Amino acid sequence: MTVRQLSLPELAKGLVELGVPGVGLWREPVAAHGLAATARLVRDAGLRVTTLCRGGFFTAEEPAERAAALDDNRAALDEAAELGTDTLVLVSGGLPPGSRDLFGARERIADALAELLPHAAERGVRLAIEPLHPMYAADRCVVSSLDQALALAGRFPAERVGVVVDTYHLWWDDRVADGIARAGAEGRIHSFQLADWTTPLPEGVLNGRGQIGDGAVDFRWFDREVRAAGYTGPVEVELFNEGLWARDGLEVLAETVARYRAHAL
Template sequence: MSTVLPAASRLSLNQKTVNALGLVEAVELCKRHDIESIGLWREPVAELGLETAVDLVRRAGLRVSSLCRGGWFTTTGEAFTEALAENRQAVDEAAALGADCLCLVVGGLPPGSKDLLGARHQVARALDELVPYAAERGVMFALEPMHPIFAADRGVLSTLAQALDLARDYPAETVGVMVDTYHVWWDPALADQVARAGAEGRIASYQVCDWVLPLAADALLSRGQPGDGFIDFPAITRLVSEAGYRGDVEVEIFNAAVWAADPDDTVTTMRRRFQELVAPNL
């Protein structure tokens, strides 16, 4: 970002936190609560139409902290070719929206496969194909390492170290990493790897939400408001800040109960927890 923003201004509402709302309603929610940044998802953008979405966000004066999501590279043959085409479209959307980064959920194991190394190789192949395209359009990829519980079906990159090892073959301004507390809080190498990411200039995004128990039947929906679970947000936020990250901080919550709640109540709680647990440590 071109200017250093006050900590209180760096809160970003990821659309998934208010999953029942369309983009128009989510933008209005941000304006009601004086939130200056939004993390967008491609599906609501497509539902509204890209040009309309671009105009809506710009007229509202919102920054776009990320666009989610590209990725799903762990396929072969025609499916791999289709994934590349879909990701080029996602790059175009991120460029039009002026998103700080395009989040990449790289994909899990292909059906019937147990070859983790092969799946990770497909991710590298995809980046080789896509990075030049993204670089021409000024879009930064954010590789998202995911908690190992999701390695089979969503993300064969499980640690920041794995994501950074993959990113190092590309310029820092084109391939970075997403530090998502939900996915990395458990990692015993977290402090060293966040510092490494900062030294390499590769922290593309910082997302916060909590790890809550018991896990939902769909583990993806086991995220909570910061402070409701087991993650040390002050400590991790200090790591990210000391590593030099000065961008927006997204709150991204997948949780059926949160989605069913009144969005204004959700954002009121979100803002309060951000001010208590995150902002003082930025």
């Protein structure tokens, strides 16, 4: 999504030329290119699909909506397995219209995870709960902190349900160091993602993630904490940014790699 202006073949070629060994994919461009064609493309390029994004949206109260969400997540697990990734990232869902019951919404997430677990295990895919910044709690994700994500994940085996550490969503939390250490000790860090927090936020904060080095996030601190917790997996950069999308995608790709080396390593 950082360079959504690129086609998947353009993206794969650009990554190979830059020496980047993997790519986190989103379901929409995969569907547009074709699931089998995408799996073949990344395989032929020698790339690893690090994660598939996204599943989730488990908080609906209406039975029909809930059943549809579960069916969609089963499909996402099938897609992840076809692409060869072991991790499906979950954006858990916000409050249903008219509801103020955060605790009830979180319990419905736990219920959904329990229902999906057998299918996930069958496909060899882990469920990775991504806490989102509290500003998204009402409409996108009632899981707002690493503590909350770990409380949900902790009800299930670590090899099946874990968490995403995303700097954009967690940089503000004074408990995040303890959460990272706990997640590492439990073997629950299933993905590590980078994006910067810049101010003022643009209109429509969903697309306000800053390029690495442009904002307030201490990426070296996060990298040090995550690695000290035992994480040795891939590091993804996930930027939703209208300004970046308006630029040449290959230029943005190269800039992102350079920024990662300059600010995170």
